[in-house]
Amino acid sequence: MLEATRCGAGASGRNGGFVQSSLTHGIGNGLSRFPDELQQLERLGLENFHALAADLDELGIDAEFEATGDLVVALEPRELADLEEEADLARRFGHEAEVLDVERTRAEVNSPLYLGSLCSRTGSALVHPGKLADGLRAAAVLAGVRIHEYSPVRELRKNAAGVSVITDGGVLDARRALLATSAYPPLLRAIGRYIAPVYDYVLVTEPLDQRMHDELGWAGRQGVSDMGNQFHYYRLTADRRIVWGGYDAVYRYGGPVGPQLDDHEPTFAKLSQHLFTTFPQLEGLRFSHRWGGAIDTCSRFSVFFGKALGGRVAYALGYTGLGVAASRFGARVGLDLLDGRASEATALTMVRRRPLPFPPEPLRTGVIQLTRNRLAAADRDDGRRGLWLRTLDRLGLGFDS
Numbered sequence: 001m002l003e004a005t006r007c008g009a010g011a012s013g014r015n016g017g018f019v020q021s022s023l024t025h026g027i028g029n030g031l032s033r034f035p036d037e038l039q040q041l042e043r044l045g046l047e048n049f050h051a052l053a054a055d056l057d058e059l060g061i062d063a064e065f066e067a068t069g070d071l072v073v074a075l076e077p078r079e080l081a082d083l084e085e086e087a088d089l090a091r092r093f094g095h096e097a098e099v100l101d102v103e104r105t106r107a108e109v110n111s112p113l114y115l116g117s118l119c120s121r122t123g124s125a126l127v128h129p130g131k132l133a134d135g136l137r138a139a140a141v142l143a144g145v146r147i148h149e150y151s152p153v154r155e156l157r158k159n160a161a162g163v164s165v166i167t168d169g170g171v172l173d174a175r176r177a178l179l180a181t182s183a184y185p186p187l188l189r190a191i192g193r194y195i196a197p198v199y200d201y202v203l204v205t206e207p208l209d210q211r212m213h214d215e216l217g218w219a220g221r222q223g224v225s226d227m228g229n230q231f232h233y234y235r236l237t238a239d240r241r242i243v244w245g246g247y248d249a250v251y252r253y254g255g256p257v258g259p260q261l262d263d264h265e266p267t268f269a270k271l272s273q274h275l276f277t278t279f280p281q282l283e284g285l286r287f288s289h290r291w292g293g294a295i296d297t298c299s300r301f302s303v304f305f306g307k308a309l310g311g312r313v314a315y316a317l318g319y320t321g322l323g324v325a326a327s328r329f330g331a332r333v334g335l336d337l338l339d340g341r342a343s344e345a346t347a348l349t350m351v352r353r354r355p356l357p358f359p360p361e362p363l364r365t366g367v368i369q370l371t372r373n374r375l376a377a378a379d380r381d382d383g384r385r386g387l388w389l390r391t392l393d394r395l396g397l398g399f400d401s
């Protein structure tokens with residue numbers, strides 16, 4: 001395995017730690033894109049979710065996995081009807097989901113902004129992403145995988161027997177190669193059309209003291225997210241810090257990715273302000289950590305696959321901000337495709353079809369900024385999706401994180 005920097009330095013080691021069974025960025029998105037196979041996708045997603053939890057047990061990885069379930073909270077009256085719809089949808093696909101009214105919601109997590117919530121108890125957990133990445137790395141080494149870190153791959157070339165993998169230090173000849181380069185500059189031109197790297201930012205507070213914790217409640221320790229197009233996600237860590245991220249999803253011209261983009265003061269300022277509006281009782285709490293990370297956004301918001309160089313190379317990417325569990329599924333399917341092994345998953349439309357591509361620059365930046373702008377406007381305008389968003393909806397195009 002060749003890794004450009006250190007295993008876990010990408011999104012896998014710096015995400016919010018929400019482990020979700022959905023392979024389709026939620027049931028609603030799955031239903032709009034793969035209506036005929038969503039039942040199957042949900043089943044495969046749940047199997048994958050449980051298998052991930054079992055892997056951690058079997059491999060002895062302590063990644064602070066907690067089967068907490070999650071809460072999706074309504075902050076606007078209009079969102080209450082959406083909660084009921086989402087609950088029905090979740091139950092239709094076999095999940096345990098219940099709508100909580102304002103009192104029950106605030107009894108779970110005490111915010112004066114909450115008007116109600118959807119409480120899901122299945123297919124949702126929390127994990128410490130850094131510990132998960134480190135644990136999986138150690139387990140792979142123990143299983144005999146040779147990992148070469150700080151070995152960026154510069155190019156792939158077809159050779160007689162397989163593929164030549166070009167690095168700065170030498171050339172590696174392989175029979176086959178699986179690419180999982182996420183939001184980073186793709187090694188195949190074909191991938192670049194489908195992926196827009198979008199930056200998401202996260203703040204972490206100092207540990208809550210007993211008084212603050214008592215005022216918040218949060219005894220169930222669920223992961224929480226709100227419902228706007230620009231949404232926040234937040235959760236408690238094992239040492240009772242709050243991880244608070246999301247809202248701005250920043251795309252920059254040309255889609256650069258790198259450590260110079262990990263800091264973004266305007267977004268951190270907004271996130272901090274939003275945390276104290278949500279939880280005024282935490283006034284005075286300080287932040288101990290902050291970072292950013294790149295998300296491999298694609299227009300259908302879920303992993304896609306492909307093959308190149310005469311079938312010697314396969315790729316799996318495009319998780320669009322929901323890949324902690326789905327990347328386990330993506331890796332297995334990618335390996336099956338590479339080895340020409342037919343499986344239930346390789347026959348899925350979701351696996352066989354790619355998303356609609358994004359336009360090239362400079363149009364790409366224009367379209368993404370316009371879409372972000374319209375999504376924010378819809379949040380301000382009672383959720384009403386204007387002409388631009390409705391047109392994208394009809395075309396099956398979108399932008400999310």
Ligand SMILES: Cc1cc2nc3c(=O)[nH]c(=O)nc-3n(C[C@H](O)[C@H](O)[C@H](O)COP(=O)(O)OP(=O)(O)OC[C@H]3O[C@@H](n4cnc5c(N)ncnc54)[C@H](O)[C@@H]3O)c2cc1C
Nearest residue numbers: 004010011012015016017018153182184293319322323324
């Ligand atoms: C801030 C943030 C919060 C998120 N929150 C959540 C969440 O709560 N729940 C959830 O499910 N998902 C979340 N996600 C998304 C999730 O983290 C990703 O979908 C998932 O980790 C993708 O895994 P991956 O292995 O495909 O990519 P990555 O973890 O990004 O790994 C790709 C690796 O490829 C390496 N690489 C790239 N190019 C080369 C090259 N040329 N040569 C060698 N190596 C290369 C990189 O160095 C990197 O280590 C979040 C993402 C971010 C950024």
